[in-house]
Amino acid sequence: MAQAHARDVLAVLDGAGPALSPVAASWRRSLVLHGLDPENRKAPDTLSQRELAEVQERMGALRAAASDTLDALFQAVGAQGSCVLLTDSAGVPVDRRGAAADDPVFHRWGLWTGAVWSEAREGTNGIGTCIAEQRTLTIHRDQHFHTRNIGLSCTVAPLFDPQGRLAGALDVSSCRPGLDGMTGLMEAVVNDAARRIEAKAFREAxxxxxxxxxxxxxxxxxxxxxxxxxxxxxxxxxxxxxxxxxxxxxxxxxxxxxxxxxxxxxxxxxxxxxxxxxxxxxxxxxxxxxxxxxxxxxxxxxxxxxxxxxx
Incomplete structure (x- = not known):
């Protein structure tokens, strides 16, 4: 399955790949612009504790505004085996919510604070591609660029600060199968939560x-x-x-x-x-x-x- 996925990704270069647009556009960016290898199995890069603390400090106001919404969103999706991540504009999670029973699995996948999920580093993925395209989207399983990520389903909405600048993203990720038919519902839930975070941050600013x-x-x-x-x-x-x-x-x-x-x-x-x-x-x-x-x-x-x- 992994080799077949890598062939599908590489086929987009000569136009022979599957019709996955706009995912195919992201695959092309990953291949041509970022020079990534879909079969690279190296875990996501992770910031040092000091680097993470600096990012969290810069995100302080938005992170504080998001806290209650992160709690509520996790209450809504956690039972389905999902975690919730708040990232900065470089795709680095600065806060997360997850169930203790699922945390070891998410930690192995790199769905953790300090991991770098930019499209430039990880290719097509929910967080990085949402930030690159600045729109709410879902990257489901084999739509990911790296073969090691094809077990993930990620729904993400961009977050803009009170001055209208891209500030980060709100992500709900799952490692469990069977979420194919929930894409529209999950995007509506995540987008609504992102709007609440932005509105609260704006009022507090x-x-x-x-x-x-x-x-x-x-x-x-x-x-x-x-x-x-x-x-x-x-x-x-x-x-x-x-x-x-x-x-x-x-x-x-x-x-x-x-x-x-x-x-x-x-x-x-x-x-x-x-x-x-x-x-x-x-x-x-x-x-x-x-x-x-x-x-x-x-x-x-x-x-x-x-x-x-x-x-």
């Missing part, structure tokens, strides 16, 4: 600011469209999704933008986002607040301010 939610027309976003507005009604922060939706740059934010309260279009967009979340949650405020990445009390205030609580 702008303490005291008023947070404005924009309408989100793309269900697969890994970034929640949010603005931070200061006491002078000036926009001082925007998530990656908000920057894309409104074509915002750091320079535009430095020059100052009017708050949503001074722009009917933005207030209408926020009202639409809240209504959509409430509708999807069947009117359940707690569920809608979770989907939007805000507290229940904050959502109640928005509902009142936007006139959605009447009638």
């Amino acid at each position: 702008f303490p005291g600011a008023r947070i404005v939610l924009l309408a989100d027309g793309r269900a697969d976003r890994a970034s929640t469209p949010m603005l931070a507005v200061d006491a002078d009604d000036v926009v001082i922060g925007a998530t990656r999704a908000a920057r894309q939706a409104l074509e915002l740059t750091d320079d535009k934010l430095r020059r100052g933008l009017p708050s949503p309260d001074r722009g009917a279009d933005l207030e209408d967009a926020e009202r639409a986002a809240v209504r959509r979340a409430l509708g999807a949650a069947g009117g359940n405020v707690s569920a809608a607040a979770s989907a939007l990445g805000v507290s229940r009390a904050t959502l109640h205030r928005k509902i009142n301010r936007l006139g959605l609580g009447r009638g």
